[in-house]
Amino acid sequence: AQKVTQVQTEISVVEKEDVTLDCVYETRDTTYYLFWYKQPPSGELVFLIRRNSFDEQNEISGRYSWNFQKSTSSFNFTITASQVVDSAVYFCALNQSNYQLIWGAGTKLIIKP
Amino acid sequence: DAGITQSPRHKVTETGTPVTLRCHQTENHRYMYWYRQDPGHGLRLIHYSYGVKDTDKGEVSDGYSVSRSKTEDFLLTLESATSSQTSVYFCAISGGDSYNEQFFGPGTRLTVL
Numbered sequence: 001a002q003k004v005t006q007v008q009t010e011i012s013v014v015e016k017e018d019v020t021l022d023c024v025y026e027t028r029d030t031t032y033y034l035f036w037y038k039q040p041p042s043g044e045l046v047f048l049i050r051r052n053s054f055d056e057q058n059e060i061s062g063r064y065s066w067n068f069q070k071s072t073s074s075f076n077f078t079i080t081a082s083q084v085v086d087s088a089v090y091f092c093a094l095n096q097s098n099y100q101l102i103w104g105a106g107t108k109l110i111i112k113p
Numbered sequence: 114d115a116g117i118t119q120s121p122r123h124k125v126t127e128t129g130t131p132v133t134l135r136c137h138q139t140e141n142h143r144y145m146y147w148y149r150q151d152p153g154h155g156l157r158l159i160h161y162s163y164g165v166k167d168t169d170k171g172e173v174s175d176g177y178s179v180s181r182s183k184t185e186d187f188l189l190t191l192e193s194a195t196s197s198q199t200s201v202y203f204c205a206i207s208g209g210d211s212y213n214e215q216f217f218g219p220g221t222r223l224t225v226l
Contacts, residue, residue: 033212035214043201043219043220044217044219044220045156045203045205045217046217047214047215047216047217050212050213050214052212091155091156095212099144099146099161099163099169100158100161100171100172101156101158101215103155103156103157104155105153105154105155106155
């Protein structure tokens with residue numbers, strides 16, 4: 001069965017701290033894609049990154065970085081020097097071959113000033 | 114931003130009435146999706162479309178039907194709305210192959226009294 005587990009339901013940190021959101025997935029397929037989305041308090045869903053199962057290189061985009069490890073079936077997301085604007089619910093998702101995304105339940109990130 | 118609009122953005126209706134939500138895209142993307150988002154459940158797929166007149170059921174399709182007569186429009190119909198269908202509904206689109214990232218519309222908040 002395919003499944004995505006977001007380990008933390010809610011994380012609260014003080015601004016400028018680094019924070020990591022953990023995502024663990026289950027799949028029997030060798031070809032799959034992993035995604036992260038952000039949902040700020042305004043409610044829209046914003047695509048952040050897509051990673052395929054054959055590319056284990058870490059990705060960095062500004063203060064955001066992603067660590068993909070097939071050996072532990074994890075695709076973790078780190079925000080460096082967090083800012084209040086990073087406060088949102090973050091979703092991890094898995095896509096296989098049938099058009100459907102399997103979504104994690106989300107991690108609510110609260111950044112305190 | 115991907116050109117996706119949803120209408121209406123908010124709707125209050127009564128139990129037993131039919132409701133149609135519209136998703137319109139200007140990206141000419143092949144794939145379109147309808148999700149519902151409820152607290153504690155994350156995003157759940159209702160129906161999706163992989164082309165004009167080509168649709169299939171998702172995880173929570175009971176009580177919902179869809180139609181896609183044009184590439185740009187994907188309609189979601191609640192034949193007889195129930196209180197359990199109170200939710201936020203998101204439309205999403207993706208192009209290329211089915212592994213591509215999905216881009217989301219702004220959402221429709223539906224309340225069934």
